[in-house]
Amino acid sequence: MAMIIQDTTIKNPLGKTGLVSKSLCDLVINPAMGCPHGCSFCYVPSTPIIRMNGSAFRKSGVEDAMADWGSYLFYRENTVEALRETLSRKRTWPQTLSGRGVVMMSSTTDPFINKRIGLMTEGCVTLLLEANRRVRILTRSPSWMRLPETVELMQDPNLSLGMSIPTLDDDLSRQLEPKAPRPSDRLRAMKFAHSQGIRTYVAIAPTVPMMDKEGFKRLLSELMLFNPEVMFWEPINARGSNGDRMMQAGIDWAASVRDRKTWAENFERQWGELRTAAEDLGVLERIHPWLDSALIKEGKLVEEVHYWKSRPTVEKWPNLVLPEN
Ligand code: SF4
Numbered sequence: 001m002a003m004i005i006q007d008t009t010i011k012n013p014l015g016k017t018g019l020v021s022k023s024l025c026d027l028v029i030n031p032a033m034g035c036p037h038g039c040s041f042c043y044v045p046s047t048p049i050i051r052m053n054g055s056a057f058r059k060s061g062v063e064d065a066m067a068d069w070g071s072y073l074f075y076r077e078n079t080v081e082a083l084r085e086t087l088s089r090k091r092t093w094p095q096t097l098s099g100r101g102v103v104m105m106s107s108t109t110d111p112f113i114n115k116r117i118g119l120m121t122e123g124c125v126t127l128l129l130e131a132n133r134r135v136r137i138l139t140r141s142p143s144w145m146r147l148p149e150t151v152e153l154m155q156d157p158n159l160s161l162g163m164s165i166p167t168l169d170d171d172l173s174r175q176l177e178p179k180a181p182r183p184s185d186r187l188r189a190m191k192f193a194h195s196q197g198i199r200t201y202v203a204i205a206p207t208v209p210m211m212d213k214e215g216f217k218r219l220l221s222e223l224m225l226f227n228p229e230v231m232f233w234e235p236i237n238a239r240g241s242n243g244d245r246m247m248q249a250g251i252d253w254a255a256s257v258r259d260r261k262t263w264a265e266n267f268e269r270q271w272g273e274l275r276t277a278a279e280d281l282g283v284l285e286r287i288h289p290w291l292d293s294a295l296i297k298e299g300k301l302v303e304e305v306h307y308w309k310s311r312p313t314v315e316k317w318p319n320l321v322l323p324e325n
Contacts, residue, residue: 026099038070039177045069046240080123112141142189162201194226216277234290264298
């Protein structure tokens with residue numbers, strides 16, 4: 001299907017988010033809807049913002065917003081101006097224990113997917129830092145390295161930069177996320193970030209069912225080279241249309257994560273192996289798992305799910321006084 005690209009606008013770019021429970025942030029900014037990386041395992045298309053807006057997408061020419069994930073991109077072209085306007089009026093900010101008042105870019109797109117969005121991200125980050133906000137960037141694209149002003153902005157202690165690096169196997173990545181930059185390039189970018197004095201974190205997400213203790217050890221050893229303050233983790237979860245998309249991509253083991261029982265067993269095993277690997281390397285305190293509450297139904301990791309839900313990360317944010325509401 002040909003790529004559908006359109007411009008839209010947004011009134012208030014600061015959106016509330018369920019990512020508080022993952023201890024990522026309290027608010028998100030998405031300068032676009034849609035993500036041309038189109039990773040097969042992505043479960044953004046099964047989130048309410050996509051799932052509940054089928055007719056709006058159809059009016060814009062997208063027949064099935066879930067199944068066609070990766071083949072549309074709607075720029076929110078006024079994002080920076082709208083954020084400036086919102087900030088000029090904003091007096092109170094949410095600050096939960098786990099969200100820490102952080103604003104994250106982005107959750108339903110990649111904030112550096114192309115130059116246009118990268119510059120919008122740069123504009124938003126500038127405004128947020130001027131307003132003394134804590135900023136988290138999550139991306140799979142190293143393209144920010146080509147934006148010198150962005151690199152300079154990222155050196156602010158109120159900003160943490162993270163990438164999703166679930167594997168270092170470029171061939172496996174081509175199968176799962178063929179349009180995203182290769183993990184080896186992401187790793188290089190994060191090492192560069194560290195060399196520039198930028199605070200870093202990583203999302204080891206999502207890992208494949210074949211991941212074992214030795215695989216985690218190799219991965220963690222490489223990730224530690226850029227000194228991530230926290231390492232989030234989750235395995236591949238089948239949600240909404242991603243099971244179909246993985247099957248269509250010829251990923252034969254996708255059936256095992258679609259079955260709740262084998263998915264939960266695998267989740268439990270991987271968590272145990274990751275913990276042991278991290279313990280062996282002395283980095284366990286940096287591991288922050290995203291334990292899915294659906295595990296409780298399967299009788300797996302019940303206490304741990306409660307323990308980790310909305311638990312603050314070990315990251316050290318500057319001690320700013322933030323107004324709360
Ligand atoms: S980069 Fe993230 S948002 Fe984009 S398709 Fe991949 S998993 Fe989804």
